[in-house]
Amino acid sequence: MPRRITKTIVAPESFSLRSNAYRQNLMSFINDIEHKLKSGFSVKVSFIKTKHLVPCGTLLFAARLVNMLLLYPGKITSNYPKDKVVEQLFQHIGLLGLLGNSSRQSITDDSVRYWHFLSGTTADAEIFKDLFREYKQKLKEDVTSGLYEGMSEAITNSIQHAYSNANEHERLHKTKWWMFSQEKDGKLSVVICDLGIGIPKSLKMKLSENILYLTRRNVDSKLIADAVKSNRTSTNLGYRGKGLPDMLDFVKNFKVGGFSIYSLHGSYIYNAETEKESTEYYKIQVPGTLIQWQIPLA
Amino acid sequence: MEKVTTISIAKNFSEAPSGRYVSDGPFSGEHFRENLLVPALTTSDLVVIDFDGTIGYGSSFLEEAFGGLVRNHNITAGELKKKIKIIDNRKFYEDRVWSYIGSAKPAKEKK
Numbered sequence: 223m224p225r226r227i228t229k230t231i232v233a234p235e236s237f238s239l240r241s242n243a244y245r246q247n248l249m250s251f252i253n254d255i256e257h258k259l260k261s262g263f264s265v266k267v268s269f270i271k272t273k274h275l276v277p278c279g280t281l282l283f284a285a286r287l288v289n290m291l292l293l294y295p296g297k298i299t300s301n302y303p304k305d306k307v308v309e310q311l312f313q314h315i316g317l318l319g320l321l322g323n324s325s326r327q328s329i330t331d332d333s334v335r336y337w338h339f340l341s342g343t344t345a346d347a348e349i350f351k352d353l354f355r356e357y358k359q360k361l362k363e364d365v366t367s368g369l370y371e372g373m374s375e376a377i378t379n380s381i382q383h384a385y386s387n388a389n390e391h392e393r394l395h396k397t398k399w400w401m402f403s404q405e406k407d408g409k410l411s412v413v414i415c416d417l418g419i420g421i422p423k424s425l426k427m428k429l430s431e432n433i434l435y436l437t438r439r440n441v442d443s444k445l446i447a448d449a450v451k452s453n454r455t456s457t458n459l460g461y462r463g464k465g466l467p468d469m470l471d472f473v474k475n476f477k478v479g480g481f482s483i484y485s486l487h488g489s490y491i492y493n494a495e496t497e498k499e500s501t502e503y504y505k506i507q508v509p510g511t512l513i514q515w516q517i518p519l520a
Numbered sequence: 521m522e523k524v525t526t527i528s529i530a531k532n533f534s535e536a537p538s539g540r541y542v543s544d545g546p547f548s549g550e551h552f553r554e555n556l557l558v559p560a561l562t563t564s565d566l567v568v569i570d571f572d573g574t575i576g577y578g579s580s581f582l583e584e585a586f587g588g589l590v591r592n593h594n595i596t597a598g599e600l601k602k603k604i605k606i607i608d609n610r611k612f613y614e615d616r617v618w619s620y621i622g623s624a625k626p627a628k629e630k631k
Binding site: 344345346347348350351354363364366367368369370371374375377378381382462464465468 | 540
């Protein structure tokens with residue numbers, strides 16, 4: 223049997239989706255891994271350059287990696303990151319173990335200890351109970367409830383809409399959503415992502431609007447913004463579609479932090495400090511939908 | 521004698537209710553409605569629903585659990601006003617629940 227060739231792919235310095243440059247680097251890296259695997263190679267990931275792990279980009283990488291490892295078991299390995307904080311974080315959330323590396327660091331860095339990583343196949347939010355027991359000490363009650371509501375709606379949306387084109391087995395068994403939370407500099411960041419069809423495509427499937435308008439890639443941001451600011455929903459049912467607007471309303475109560483949605487080629491970002499919203503078009507798309515809250519800790 | 525049933529969502533159902541339909545997950549609004557709320561409404565004169573003790577409630581859960589009573593069971597908002605009493609010491613949810621009930625439309629007309 224011919225030996226499988228291993229290709230080394232170097233991970234970028236920053237795992238972030240915030241700018242076109244960071245996003246380009248991260249998505250090219252992830253897509254390169256997938257392309258090599260599909261072409262029959264094994265992949266060794268080098269984290270030698272990786273220094274900055276931002277929740278949005280790191281979660282997307284983790285979710286894609288978990289999915290690729292399911293499809294290509296044993297075909298992705300890695301070295302240990304050169305940066306010790308990065309190694310601690312990847313060890314803490316289990317990624318190093320998935321890549322075949324044993325744990326060798328004590329988790330001592332504060333920026334790592336307060337990261338949590340969860341995932342699920344249903345909208346069962348009981349998995350969040352321990353997390354919220356911890357948050358109750360640090361957040362006011364109305365903030366805890368508001369954050370829970372947003373997270374519950376985000377995972378419900380993943381289950382209901384994101385995988386509408388999946389087969390029965392995938393709908394029942396495949397991990398549908400992933401979550402990170404991080405406490406840093408007096409703020410709590412929570413990110414939830416799915417690898418489904420994305421908000422723009424989900425809405426386009428059900429809308430009867432001008433097809434030319436709908437096929438322009440830079441319209442993704444407008445569709446996300448519409449979904450957040452109104453009851454525009456892929457179901458066209460008046461009693462649905464309240465989740466995203468409620469998430470935005472929740473963050474508008476604060477003077478720091480914000481709320482972001484990244485999906486396909488678009489984004490919607492609300493900055494609570496400036497009380498301004500913005501949308502952006504990205505040349506390279508992210509699969510699925512990623513929702514991020516950033517709220518102040520008490 | 522008036523029969524009163526009390527349902528504590530946190531103790532009798534889940535501290536983390538989430539999801540709209542049964543297909544979403546084990547502690548959905550539909551599950552709560554069909555397995556706890558409707559049986560209680562059917563057999564009791566008054567149903568006291570305690571919203572305290574949970575982490576919170578998503579809008580999908582609340583709308584399906586309570587709006588769904590109107591939509592799926594043709595119970596009117598007026599009838600529900602007489603049969604449901606809500607305990608909500610956090611004061612977050614009662615108004616929303618009645619708003620969902622008030623906005624829901626029956627799926628089919630009563631005969």
